[in-house]
Amino acid sequence: MNKTFIIIQREFMNRASKKSFILLTILMPFIFAATVLLPVMLAMVKSDEAKEVVVVDQTGKYLSQFQDNESYHFVPGSEMKEEYRTDTSGVSAVVMITDDLIKDPSAAVIYSRKEIPNSLSRIVNEALNTQIRHDKLIHYNIPQLQDIMKDFDQTYSIRTVKWSEDGSVQESNSGLATASGMILTILIYIFVLSYGGMVMQSVMEEKTNRIVELMVSSVKPFQLMIGKIIGIGLVGIVQLCIWGIMLTAILAVAGSMLGIAALQSPDTAQMMAMEAPTSDAASLVAALHNLNLAKMGTLFVLNFVGGYLIYASIFAAIGASINEQEDSQQFIMPITLLMIFALYAAIASGDNPDGPLAQWCSMIPFTSPIVMMVRVPFDAPMWEILLSLVILYGTALGMIWIAGKIYRIGILMYGKKPSLKEMMKWITYK
Structure with missing residues (x-):
């Protein structure tokens, strides 16, 4: 176990200390904030002359x-x-x-x-x-x-209010709930795909450079694979946390400078919405504060970790089985298509978060991390959320075990590109 921690530390420090990682970590929150604020600021700029x-x-x-x-x-x-x-x-x-x-x-x-x-x-x-x-x-x-x-x-827009567990009423907004769910969904899609690809790239580099032959002489292949998956995953989690903190601070400062009312306290926002029901801004502010951000953040991390473990183990097995970058395309394409399907299913589920497509895709472990985040802002049943997580992490453990079997054989094989049939045989080897 001590050797696994050493590998985790090595993988984490190797990526976290790179200038590209540091630069991207610092600049990306500003890019995100600019994406959100620039359209608002430009919309506020009017022509001097009609x-x-x-x-x-x-x-x-x-x-x-x-x-x-x-x-x-x-x-x-x-x-x-x-x-x-x-x-x-x-x-x-x-x-x-x-x-x-x-x-x-x-x-x-x-x-x-x-x-x-x-x-x-x-x-x-x-x-x-x-x-x-x-x-x-x-x-x-x-x-x-x-x-x-x-x-x-004259047009009319009806207010939407939902009952809380204690029977009190809270302002709600379906558009805001959909937008928040889609943002979290896209983040999971991007990070799982990019950091899973990093695992495969790292395995391929060490295999191509023959460094892995020295490493497996002192550490088991399974420990090496787990160390890579966890180490790179921790890099992603740390980067997400830094982005979240920086983006919140940037939007708070920018919001106060632009006079955006979304920074008011929840009580003030709720009073505004109740006293001025015709104010769309007041209702939107109240709905924003009534979102269960703690629950959404917790489930985001859990789904991100579970989805990452599944796809990172698959990418690790692929990286260990091939010798050239070109050989990876036939294995990566089905995985990419599966994730694209999950993203489209999430987009389609935004209009019907409790429909059959949303329910089934939130239970299938290869699509659930992406689709479930669309349903969370709409208060999906807790038993469905828990069942989805159980299936997700159970599948993740199974995929890690299967990937470990493939990894220990493929990491030391060179020359011939294995077929799927041969890789299936590797799983049964003792």
Whole structure:
């Protein structure tokens, strides 16, 4: 056992001391934070001057529907002028309406010297559709049509509240739960695949360089394999912990600087949501604080470790069985496809976390670490979570045992590339 600890320490220090690891560990939280905050910051930046859009409405009934905003200023035009085609006109686009759109839907066109932005197309379509609906309703001779249209155009979004175990109510948000589950799912997918690949790469390098022949003279092959798997896995866990701490601190500082209300206390957020039920921001803040982050974090670590042990043992067996990097493709492809299937199953399960696909895939040990994390924010039954973990870790132990059998034979074999049939025979050797 002491030799196993020495191997674990060697593998851990060999990777944790690399400049690339240190640099990636420090920079990645800033990249994650930038990915989250940059779209928000850019969305807050508005153009200093609204773009001018000329509306040439020859029917005279659509112009009133065009309302100015921070991005566009709509001005009426009598006719299409030649100067609109030049850069010196200062006109960004021209909306030309030549006839009643109910009679001729093709009678409206947007002209511009550049590609039409989606934001402008959306505004124009909304304005035209509003008038078209109004014109259609006029034919029914409905009294007080304007008041009816104002009421009709108002939208409603219902609040979602869930009961806690003690019967109290808590603000919830399905979109937030789905997003948090998907983030954890993608992290597990990336880390299991990347760190499992590191195990295979490490085994192949030592086998190619013939270093392993010296190592197995003083340590058992199984101890060598376990030491590699645990040592590299600890590197991943430490990196995840550092990223979590740094990312939380970065988002907290950035949030306070940008005035994001998500940093308020849970009680304050809950009061805001109850006192102002129409505030989407307040409800979102309350739902964020009502997520069981401790439970999600614990299950994330457990599923990450279990999934890593399964796939790392498979990668270790593959690395010990082959001699060239090119030979690994035929073995890696099925594993990669299996993990891609698990990721797609997790994405599909986001809309139905208690459906048959989500339930079955959260029990299959090769997909459960990825799929289960989507179900956790939606309060999956505890017995299903526990059963999934039992199957996961039971399979992990079995895969480690099988990988150990293959590893002890394959690590010292050179030249011929083994087939799957030969590798199955290695498992039965005593």
